[in-house]
Amino acid sequence: MSNATKSQSDLHDGHCDPPEPSASVHTDDIPTIAIQEAQTETGSHVSNEEKPPPLPPRPMRGESSRQPNSVGPTVLRSPHSTVRPPLQATATTAVSRTDIHTQSYQDGSRETYAASKQSSPPPTSWGGWSSIRRLKSQEASDSASIRSFAPTLGTRGDVESLLGGFSAQEQTSGWYIFDAQLKETGLQQDDASEHDRLLEDFDQEFEELDAVNPEDNTEEKLLARWQAKRKHFLILSSAGKPIYNRHGDDNLISGYIGIIQTIISFYEGAQDQLKGFTAGEARFVVMSQGPLYLVAISKLGESDSQLRVQLEALYMQILSTLTLPNLTHLFSNRPSTDLRRPLQGTEPLLSALADSFTRGSVPTLFSALECLKIRKSHREVINNTLLQERCESLLYGLVVAGGRLVSVVRPRRHSLHPSDLRLIFNMLFEAEGVKAGGGENWIPLCLPGFNKNGYLYMYVSFLGVEEGDDQREDAQASRHDDVAVLLISANKESFYDLRTMRDAVVEELEKNGSMAIIQTAIRNGRFAATDIVPGTVLHHFVYKSRPNVQFVMPSYEPHFPNSLARRRLLSLYHALHASAHAKNAHLKVLHCIGRSSVSLAWITPSFELYCVAGSSASRNALAQSANKVVQWARREEERIFIIGGAVF
Numbered sequence: 001m002s003n004a005t006k007s008q009s010d011l012h013d014g015h016c017d018p019p020e021p022s023a024s025v026h027t028d029d030i031p032t033i034a035i036q037e038a039q040t041e042t043g044s045h046v047s048n049e050e051k052p053p054p055l056p057p058r059p060m061r062g063e064s065s066r067q068p069n070s071v072g073p074t075v076l077r078s079p080h081s082t083v084r085p086p087l088q089a090t091a092t093t094a095v096s097r098t099d100i101h102t103q104s105y106q107d108g109s110r111e112t113y114a115a116s117k118q119s120s121p122p123p124t125s126w127g128g129w130s131s132i133r134r135l136k137s138q139e140a141s142d143s144a145s146i147r148s149f150a151p152t153l154g155t156r157g158d159v160e161s162l163l164g165g166f167s168a169q170e171q172t173s174g175w176y177i178f179d180a181q182l183k184e185t186g187l188q189q190d191d192a193s194e195h196d197r198l199l200e201d202f203d204q205e206f207e208e209l210d211a212v213n214p215e216d217n218t219e220e221k222l223l224a225r226w227q228a229k230r231k232h233f234l235i236l237s238s239a240g241k242p243i244y245n246r247h248g249d250d251n252l253i254s255g256y257i258g259i260i261q262t263i264i265s266f267y268e269g270a271q272d273q274l275k276g277f278t279a280g281e282a283r284f285v286v287m288s289q290g291p292l293y294l295v296a297i298s299k300l301g302e303s304d305s306q307l308r309v310q311l312e313a314l315y316m317q318i319l320s321t322l323t324l325p326n327l328t329h330l331f332s333n334r335p336s337t338d339l340r341r342p343l344q345g346t347e348p349l350l351s352a353l354a355d356s357f358t359r360g361s362v363p364t365l366f367s368a369l370e371c372l373k374i375r376k377s378h379r380e381v382i383n384n385t386l387l388q389e390r391c392e393s394l395l396y397g398l399v400v401a402g403g404r405l406v407s408v409v410r411p412r413r414h415s416l417h418p419s420d421l422r423l424i425f426n427m428l429f430e431a432e433g434v435k436a437g438g439g440e441n442w443i444p445l446c447l448p449g450f451n452k453n454g455y456l457y458m459y460v461s462f463l464g465v466e467e468g469d470d471q472r473e474d475a476q477a478s479r480h481d482d483v484a485v486l487l488i489s490a491n492k493e494s495f496y497d498l499r500t501m502r503d504a505v506v507e508e509l510e511k512n513g514s515m516a517i518i519q520t521a522i523r524n525g526r527f528a529a530t531d532i533v534p535g536t537v538l539h540h541f542v543y544k545s546r547p548n549v550q551f552v553m554p555s556y557e558p559h560f561p562n563s564l565a566r567r568r569l570l571s572l573y574h575a576l577h578a579s580a581h582a583k584n585a586h587l588k589v590l591h592c593i594g595r596s597s598v599s600l601a602w603i604t605p606s607f608e609l610y611c612v613a614g615s616s617a618s619r620n621a622l623a624q625s626a627n628k629v630v631q632w633a634r635r636e637e638e639r640i641f642i643i644g645g646a647v648f
Helices: 032-043 128-137 164-169 173-185 191-198 202-206 219-228 250-269 304-322 324-333 347-359 362-366 376-388 418-430 475-479 495-511 514-524 563-580 619-635
Strands: 065-067 075-077 100-104 110-114 231-237 242-245 276-279 282-289 292-298 394-401 404-410 440-445 456-463 483-489 538-545 550-552 589-593 597-603 607-614
Touching: 202 347, 202 563, 219 250, 231 250, 231 304, 231 347, 242 250, 250 282, 250 292, 282 304, 292 304, 304 324, 304 347, 304 362, 304 418, 304 563, 347 418, 347 563, 362 418, 362 538, 362 550, 362 563, 376 394, 376 404, 376 495, 376 514, 394 495, 394 514, 418 440, 418 483, 456 495, 483 495, 483 514, 495 514, 538 619, 563 589, 563 597, 563 607, 597 619, 607 619
Parallel strands: none
Antiparallel strands: 100 110, 231 242, 231 292, 276 282, 282 292, 394 404, 394 483, 440 456, 456 483, 538 550, 538 607, 589 597, 597 607
């Protein structure tokens, strides 16, 4: 028999087509034993007319091409050569089960090879680079990635099924093999280095850009610096008038504002409201509030819902200055109204709020407040002092220490919305304007969560701060050490009544020792995670009491000492929160394994717990520490939270 035959099980992938007449077939390189076995099996059953044609030689790797045949199916053409090129695989003539091995991949394809000393099987942990080449030849989409076709990176078991968007960070034995091969080829990029790239020179994010000067030809440089910012907030009117932008002046970004306004108007004309889109590494989220468009542009990986909460806070800041009726009236008379003039002087408040979102705002992310940790009995003494000295025009009374709530007095049927308190804290402790005016201020403002249609009047007194004392050396630290008394009234003529009440409250707090207790709690700072759970693997956590809309967290030290490390931590919390609260997620426990950390989110009707540990922490150790944190929070609930507050 002159031509080699092949069993039906070995004829696949189109390699059984007849060769072109000009193609020379060399069978000397094919193992002899395998050919004889194939002839023995088929010779007694197949006549000469039914014999399959001889197999064509395998083409050189990377030089194979398909050419249509006018008679039958496509055939594989090989280059003419006197010596047969090496085979890509030796499985075409092997018939013994011990000689054949088949590798199945996650994309449904298979690869067959023969076990021999010269050829080793592909790595069992993933499809190897050959699978990537195979996918490339099948014209995989541009969105295809290496990870998309690595079988070991698929979800496994009950833990990975909860990971949601974090499955890309999981580490398995197969991952380490995959990681090593990526490093060898130069395609590997570590998660930490990728995040470092995004947060490179993070402190420069808050540097102000100079105004455009046509004479010095610096517009291109300024525009490049503007584009390098990781986060932008833009506010414009429906007529395309710029109202506020965090970075750059109107002359620099007027073209971008015009493009954004055109895109939004196009969708509104089609009766399809634009909510967001992605361009490169940036996510654009658009929120329409009456005559205003608010746009967030972020490269920090935040979800749409989180960016929408931040835009809502900026809108509330505008309403706190104008009130909703005034805002509506301005644009109903003139849709092209320039709102920058009525908002003049509030840019520092908007910028301070925007910068807090860029640095990472725990109160905004979790929509909750933080309280100063003191004993229940000490808090009751402060509450009783406020009640005893209360004047008739008082609506709300608060004692605040460094942005943390110490005590609150309120009417029985009214409560302060957390978003309103965040606006107040931003005004007092983030922006410098209020404190720069001295230790005493009288401020009309609208609290949209309470009533967006009218103004309230707030008396603010910083205790121990004299006029001009804002030039202290450590201004940043002083903002977090200040104690302030806030008295809010609906009567604009109640300034002197509230001032008299403030004097009486401060005198009584000094007399009963409450002021010393507050100052001691401020100096002690936040507790460490090891103070709660000795020897814990936790580096940081956030515990939120859902009924009280309050949270508690330990100190950032020593694991997150600077703004860059804290931004990384907040980015992880953003990702955990987004996955845990994703639409239709219904998760109770979310466990994430990353290269540099492991994290856990625990969601119940009464509390939410988010905690982060080192990458070497086991799941059992993380779960045990989380349980101990929950037990501690329930035991210390009346110290770390304000339960109800004082009512009248």
